[in-house]
Amino acid sequence: MSFAPQIKIAATYMRGGTSKGVFFKLDDLPERAQSAGEARDKMLLRVIGSPDPYGKQIDGMGGASSSTSKTVILAKSDKADHDVDYLFGQVSIDKAFVDWSGNCGNLTAAVGSFAISNGLVDASRIPENGICTVRIWQKNISKTIIAHVPITNGQVQETGDFELDGVTFPAAEVQIEFLDPADDGEDGGAMFPTGNLVDTFDVPEIGTFQATFINAGIPTIFLNAEDIGYQGTELQDDINADNAALARFETIRAYGAVKMGLIKDISEAANRQHTPKIAFVSKPKSYTSSSGKAVNDSDVDLLVRALSMGKLHHAMMGTAAVAIGTAAAIPGTLVNLAAGGGEKNAVRFGHPSGTLRVGAEATQENGQWVVKKAIMSRSARVLMEGWVRVPADSF
Incomplete structure (x- = not known):
């Protein structure tokens, strides 16, 4: 009996705000997972360890909660005045599906940091010291988000004294601006889809x-x-x-x-x-x-x-x-x-x-x-980087 080998995929495990997720560069994914569809979903499910009838995600990177069963795919943006395209996948714990219907605001805090560290932001836009403004195109909801990421000696600064309730240790503050956060309905009233405030x-x-x-x-x-x-x-x-x-x-x-x-x-x-x-x-x-x-x-x-x-x-x-x-x-x-x-x-x-x-x-x-x-502050930190491994026949 022969068994499929495992393949390894470059990935970074990051905390963003009060969530954790596995981050990928689009062009690091296996070719059949570089476009939306069944292969991509199956790959991400296997990375996270879903579906798991035990609800623990022991055989994957997930942490058995909605806050830790998350994936992010990033690519250099070809959209004018944007640095990076950000696609978020919420992985179900006990069911075989990945929900692409919305954004993750917490992991947004880590997108800018990842983009800078992984060459998705032009070097000319990264100061030696100060704040790097990363222009994010959120593909799930077609919105622009601006992340203000602190830089020290040319590198993303992750440590600091900013405290965020729900996160154990202090870190560097990342301010996030969500531009035009309401739905762009043609009737102008889609922020309130029923047309009523209450x-x-x-x-x-x-x-x-x-x-x-x-x-x-x-x-x-x-x-x-x-x-x-x-x-x-x-x-x-x-x-x-x-x-x-x-x-x-x-x-x-x-x-x-x-x-x-x-x-x-x-x-x-x-x-x-x-x-x-x-x-x-x-x-x-x-x-x-x-x-x-x-x-x-x-x-x-x-x-x-x-x-x-x-x-x-x-x-x-x-x-x-x-x-x-x-x-x-x-x-x-x-x-x-x-x-x-x-x-x-x-x-x-x-x-x-x-x-x-x-x-x-x-x-x-x-x-x-x-x-x-809409504006709020979050923090982010790389927890681990290298490769994740999944069986070659799992997707």
């Missing part, structure tokens, strides 16, 4: 809720915590240990996806786990974060908890933070009201691991809300 949302056999549906950063459904029986101070185990609660959230998410026009029937939601996100908000309350750090009601403008890939996130997805900042800047949304209402250009919100500040500026043009930019 909807009455009927979910069969679950209930009727107030909801804000927004396309900014990533399609997101915001609910009031109290309307669904929560306080907004919950930590992961409070939600993730309750299978009935998780099933209820998934049902709400599926009906919300239909209402947002992302799918036609709720049955399609099972194959679109990455989007939309579902989150619930509350006015400020004091609580103890997952690290034991006290978060006082005076420390935050509001509380937000969000689910990713069917589980409560341990901190906050970067793209969901963009949605939070955008919605907070628009008077009358549930997020804005939870933060006290009125005009805002930045909020600090509490999440399970601590707090995060995100800024956005909203204006009205021709009667429609427009957000030109």
